[in-house]
Amino acid sequence: MPDSTLTATSLSSRTGRVPVVVLPGDGIGPEVVRATRRIVDAAGARIDWHEAEAGAASFAKGVAIGVSQEVLDLVARIGVVLKGPLETPVGFGGKSVNVTLRNLFEMFGNVRPVKEIPGIATPFSGRGVDMIVVRENVEDLYAGIEHMQTPGVAQSLKLVTQKGCDRIIRLAFEVAKSEGRKRVTVVTKANIMKLSEGLMKRRFEAIAPEYPGIAADHLIVDNAAHQMVIRPEKLDVLVTTNLFGDILSDLAAGLVGGLGVAPSANIGERVSMFEAVHGSAPDIAGKNIANPTAMLLAATMMLRHVGQAAEAQAVERALFAVLKAGKTLTGDLAGRAGVKPSSTSAFADAVIAALDPVSPDVAAKATALAVPKVDPSPVAGTPKSRQVVGIDVFVEGVGPAEKLGPAMEAAAQGTGFTLKMISNRGAQVYPATAPLEDVVDHWRCRVLGPAQDDAKVAALLAKVSAVRPWMHLEKLQDFDGAPAYSKAQGEA
Ligand code: NAP
DSSP states (O other): OOOTTOOHHHHHHHHSOEEEEEEOOSTTHHHHHHHHHHHHHHTTOOEEEEEOOOSHHHHHTTOTTSSOHHHHHHHHHHOEEEEOOOOOOSSSSSOOHHHHHHHHTTOOEEEEEEEOOTTOOOTTTTSOOEEEEEEEOSSBGGGOOEEEEETTEEEEOOBOOHHHHHHHHHHHHHHHHHTTOOEEEEEEOTTTSTTHHHHHHHHHHHHGGGOTTSEEEEEEHHHHHHHHHHSGGGOOEEEEOHHHHHHHHHHHHHHTTOGGGOEEEEEOSSOEEEEESSOOOGGGTTTTOOOOHHHHHHHHHHHHHTTOHHHHHHHHHHHHHHHHHTSSOOHHHHHHHTSOOOOHHHHHHHHHHTOOOOOHHHHHHOOOOOOOOOOOOSOOOOOSOEEEEEEEEEEEOOOOHHHHHHHHHHHHTTTTOEEEEEEETTEEEETTSSOOOOOOSEEEEEEESOTTOHHHHHHHHHHHHHHSOEEEEEEEEEETTEESSOOOBTOO
């Protein structure tokens, strides 16, 4: 373990070398990380590796979260991590250490460059695919706030915040700036989720003018998936919310050869972590046959991040030369190229042999990624006026709507509230707008009235409970005179 007073900044300014925590990880991790370190060192990168343990070995020692406090402290101090894949027990046992690290260090941005790789033939080869997907990494449906509403109805809260949108949008523009890109496209489903996805789109439109040299536009997510396949070469930098980013970034990786050759960076204000997209591939672990390409490309992202762009370019050029030559390839690629498979270490030797001296021009031209500062205030976007105008009470029961409606109207009588409508799975069913027979036992009753008064709400809920059990309540608010809630389908 290093001297605990050392930080990345103090160490690099003292020695000109940059400290990096390296977590070799599980399965094929140690093999591909070893190959990567050898190549990075051979390219002349000035890195001091601080090797530490996380994942299966830590779980086996009884470390409940799969990474010890000592290693967390080291990561916090040094701030840059190169990480091998970490195994996640499926359906039982410990939580994903990957997600734990991302969340504990608030690595809010996942950056995935997707560029055609010479020598790796795909149906898209020759099209010039070269895009970067910037995915929000901590919010959205991945906040994991879920409740069974009734035994047959599950609910997952999709949380999208102005603060979260602002920092991922700014990160996308900063990535575009540092990579010399021309356009950032925000990808949303704002046409349907006007508040949550709409917030992302609105914040994008507010922030884009801060970056006048970069074009900004919007794609609806389904069309974005379509464009990625039809005209992938037209896409430049994409920024999107967590779930869409998860799916689209894998789709994008598939365009250039798949997860086995895809790198990614998890960017935070204090800690950034670089890794291959693939997992620990236990079936081929320990055989010295895994392909280190994705890990090596992740290391080139790390080198650029720590200001060693010339070394990153040297590594990339040597890697691409070996892949293009097609003579020394690991088993996953050798068959397609019709050559005998080479080992992981032989592949690394070939990349080292192909290294040219670093070009100082590259370093001079490189623009470091400026990670946007996170606004420390938990509050964003305070409206001038806000008013509570009613509540949505969610109740359980078999219906039908034409019985539930009058019962709820009767329950509301004398409470100061009036029933506006009832919806089932988002569509108004009372008063009926269209015959809707396919309903579930989960009804939203929208009542308007003095919901700013908790005592009146409590009195209403007591009367509602006599009709049907309620399990969920939402306040209806107007911000600056405009409804801050969505209407049901068919609601006037
Ligand atoms: P995986 O480890 O990516 O492996 C899937 C298959 O892809 C492997 O069986 C292997 O296929 C091939 N492959 C992956 N990387 C390769 C490489 N570098 N070289 C050659 N072939 C490679 O996916 P998984 O089997 O779903 O996940 C295994 C474990 O990894 C799980 O515990 C999962 O939770 C974890 N995981 C971790 C991360 C992370 O740390 N970020 C990401 C994903 C998954 P062949 O069978 O053709 O050899």
